[in-house]
Every structure is written in C-alpha cells, then in structure tokens.
C-alpha cells in the first residue's frame with residue numbers, strides 16, 4: 001500500500017506544517033528543486049517550511065510555465081525553465097533532485113560540479129558504475145551528496161536497530177513492500193526501462209531495510225531471484241522476489257562475522273485478495289529473526305503515520321510492542337513527534353551542511369553498496385542493468 005501511505009503523508013505534512021512555521025535564521029541555506037515531481041511536496045517543500053535554517057529559493061522544470069506555477073503554489077522565490085539554469089544560479093546552495101531514476105546520476109554530477117550540495121532521491125543512481133561516478137564527483141568538488149533514505153532518519157528505525165543488536169546473533173530477515181495492482185498508472189516513470197524503472201528500483205527499501213538491520217554492505221551472493229515482468233516491458237520487473245546471503249559485518253555494537261539468509265519481496269502490481277480487496281494492511285515491513293527473538297518493524301517506510309516494533313521472545317512466545325515517534329534518548333536524534341521521515345531527513349542534511357554532527361547519515365559507500373545489491377539481484381534474475389542518462393556525460 002505504498003501509494004496510499006504516500007498520500008497520507010502529504011496530508012500529514014500539510015496539516016502539521018500549518019502550525020509550526022519557525023522564525024528563519026538570517027543566513028538560511030537556499031534550496032533549489034530540480035523538477036516538478038509529485039514527491040516534492042512531501043520530500044522537501046513541507047519539511048523546508050518547518051525548518052528554520054532553510055528557504056525554498058528556486059524550482060526548475062523542463063517547462064517554464066510548470067516551474068512558475070509550482071513556484072507560485074508553494075511560495076518558492078524563483079522559477080527556471082531548465083535544470084541547467086537553476087544549477088547556474090548563485091541563489092541556490094543545495095539541490096533536491098527528484099528526477100526519474102535514470103537521470104539521478106547525470107544531474108547529481110552536474111550539480112556537484114556547479115558547486116551545489118545534493119540531496120538525491122532514491123535510488124541513488126541507475127546502476128553501480130554510475131554511483132561511483134557520483135561519489136567521485138562529490139570527492140573531487142568537496143560537495144556533499146546524500147541519498148534520500150528518509151526513513152532511516154526517523155527515531156523508529158534507530159530504536160529498531162538498537163533492539164535487534166541486543167537479541168543475539170541474527171539468523172534471517174524478510175522485507176516486503178507492495179502496491180496494489182492498478183495503483184501505479186501505466187504511464188508512470190516506474191514502468192519505463194529507459195528511465196531506470198522497475199519494482200526493485202522503486203522499492204529499493206526492501207534491500208536498504210535489510211542492509212540497515214544487518215549493518216551490512218552488499219550481499220555475498222544472491223542465491224535466488226525471480227522477476228515477474230511488467231505487461232508493458234519484459235525488462236521491467238513489476239515484482240521481484242529474491243534471497244540474498246550476507247556474510248560479512250555484524251549487528252550494530254557486535255562486530256563479528258555472520259551468515260544470514262535474507263528474503264525480499266517488492267511488488268508494484270500486488271494482486272488483490274479474491275481479485276477485489278487491496279491488501280491495505282501490507283505496509284512496508286522488515287522482520288529479523290535472531291537467536292532469541294523475532295523483531296518486526298511494521299511500516300518502516302512511513303513510521304510517522306503509524307508503526308510498531310514487535311519483539312517476540314522465542315523462548316516464552318511472549319510479544320512486546322514498542323513505538324518510537326520521538327527520540328528515545330538512546331539514539332541521539334532530536335525533533336518533534338509530528339515530524340515526517342522527510343523532516344527528520346532534512347534535519348540531518350542541514351546539520352551536515354552546517355558542520356554539525358548529524359544524528360544519522362547515509363554514507364556514499366552505503367549508497368554504492370545499495371545499488372550494487374540491486375544490480376546483483378537484477379543479474380541473478382536474468383534482467384539487464386538499468387540504463388543511466390549519465391552514461392552520455394561519462395568523462
């Protein structure tokens with residue numbers, strides 16, 4: 001039900017944003033938005049409105065009129081009719097890139113080379129080779145780029161990881177994310193191979209939540225992968241199911257080697273029960289079985305709307321539930337209970353740009369490991385790697 005919770009988040013942010021307009025500092029970071037994407041309102045615009053250290057300075061679209069109407073709607077100071085114009089503007093300190101997946105790398109590199117920091121929508125790039133080029137550009141220019149894994153910035157994810165780390169050796173994990181059949185229109189960017197579409201690309205979360213729980217890099221190997229092809233293009237997975245084996249690293253605070261079998265399931269056209277009932281209960285979920293417990297984080301992707309962490313003791317069968325909308329005091333984040341994952345994300349991004357220690361950070365190496373994991377699954381499923389428009393700007 002990914003789309004439904006996305007819509008609920010739009011409302012959530014609008015509602016809470018109205019009563020929480022801060023006084024802005026005199027030298028705010030100026031944000032530029034590349035594209036008029038659907039996600040902008042939740043992903044950056046509402047969070048920026050409730051952050052005292054940023055202003056919405058500019059938006060660019062391929063079409064000037066679209067940029068102007070978005071600028072008017074969201075009270076953004078400047079509108080540009082091309083992405084290049086925005087990147088050339090001295091009115092922008094960092095950009096939020098919400099272009100189709102296949103364009104992330106190309107525009108991230110262009111932005112970094114024009115002196116802008118980048119908050120880059122997921123997935124980081126179209127494939128691993130392109131991810132290395134983005135990271136190299138960040139290193140060369142001294143600018144910051146972070147993949148927008150918003151949910152990892154929310155206190156619930158940290159509480160979950162903390163709990164997992166205290167339950168003994170991890171044995172296996174299972175992560176799932178689905179959207180009901182018909183919920184994503186056939187014209188959507190997610191169905192287009194040339195734009196690096198596909199269920200695993202869009203629902204990259206099934207791998208990132210697994211890696212987050214395990215504190216792992218890329219899997220050692222993919223032992224099973226099955227893609228269900230989309231009806232419009234067999235190169236695009238409408239669903240992906242896979243089993244990954246992670247064999248290095250350790251749960252947080254433990255170090256040490258482990259060997260874990262992780263199953264993942266992403267589905268952009270999930271069948272309805274009896275053909276009619278969408279599975280509204282099937283929110284993005286990660287389950288981790290350890291020696292002592294089975295720990296489930298239900299709705300890990302949008303925990304601000306609702307979530308729970310269930311800890312089932314294997315010895316007694318007793319299940320204990322926890323919820324974490326605010327910093328538990330253990331994991332270092334600071335913020336408000338009503339904040340969306342995107343607002344938590346903006347907090348850490350701004351902290352980093354201001355030279356403060358962020359409570360959480362998605363490292364560039366983690367983004368490389370993430371897209372490498374995705375590539376490994378596509379290869380194991382017999383599908384081609386996703387193409388990048390960035391390939392044409394390869395130096």
Ligand SMILES: NC(=O)C1=CN([C@@H]2O[C@H](COP(=O)(O)OP(=O)(O)OC[C@H]3O[C@@H](n4cnc5c(N)ncnc54)[C@H](OP(=O)(O)O)[C@@H]3O)[C@@H](O)[C@H]2O)C=CC1
Nearest residue numbers: 035036037038039061062066098099100101121122123189
């Ligand atoms: N973090 C999260 O929770 C979410 C992240 N995302 C990510 O954000 C990105 C955008 O997703 P979404 O908002 O659904 O995208 P949309 O389809 O709504 O928007 C994509 C935008 O990209 C621009 N664009 C440039 N070239 C093309 C092209 N060839 N075809 C279509 N659009 C083009 C358009 O802007 P213009 O015409 O103005 O130039 C368009 O509005 C994706 O990478 C997705 O994975 C999406 C949803 C949630």
Ligand SMILES: O=C1OC[C@@H](O)[C@H](O)[C@H]1O
Nearest residue numbers: 002003004006122202203
């Ligand atoms: O990142 C995302 O999160 C919400 C989903 O609905 C969407 O398909 C995906 O892009």
